[in-house]
Amino acid sequence: MADKLYNVLFLCTGNSARSIIAEAILNKLGGVKFHAYSAGSQPKGAVNPHTIALLKGLGHDTSGLRSKSWTEFAQTGAPPLDFVFTVCDNAAGESCPVWPGQPMTAHWGIPDPAEATGSDAEIAVAFQDAYRMLLRRIEIFLALPIAKLDRMTLRARLREIGQIEGATSPRPNVA
Known part of the structure; x- marks a missing residue:
């Protein structure tokens, strides 16, 4: 399973900032062991320009991001998905599609930088903070001995x- x-x-929700940032980070750091994707329940249809600027400035390939x-x-x-992570509270509280293969799921919510207001510098800081929080989570994820952990232990670790710095709580489903 080492070559999996x-x-x-x-x-x-919008697939324009946090999920896109996480996709770019994991695809850069995950090497040949991981392939990341991102999506939204109500996609904006375009990646936030601040997301693209941040990622390009940090040396990420943004050509395939959408x-x-x-x-x-x-x-x-x-x-086939092995892991599904919600990075915003709205998506965590929504009824997700049924994912083929029963992937492991976890909520890694952080504040939405796309909702930041203020000067360009203040907005840039919000995007940098989101990047930093996602980078930290992904680095910890990459350090897990996934193939050696039983399903329950892996779920707990995820x-x-x-819950690390910057974590937000998912909003409950509203019927």
Whole structure:
């Protein structure tokens, strides 16, 4: 199992900032062991320009990044998912599609930088903070001995990662 490629989906409502940032970070750091994707329950249709500026400034390839619906990953022919992480509170509280293969899920919510107001510098700081928090979670995730952990232990570790600095709580489902 050492050569297994793990597919990871990061979910957010708009798929324009946090989930895109997480996708870029994991694809850069995950090497040949991980492939990251991102999607949204209500995608904006475009990646936030501050997201692109931040990622380019940090040396990430942004050419393949796009805002897309999470339904792409529940369809026949979609990549089989091993992990699904919600990075915003709205997506964590929504009814998600059924993911083929029963991937491990966890909530890694952080504040939405796309909601930041103020000067360009203040908005840039919000995006940098989101990047820093996601980078830390992803670094911890990459350090896990995934193939050696039983499912219950792995699930607990993934949830613990979501509780580190900057964590937000998912909003409950509203019927």
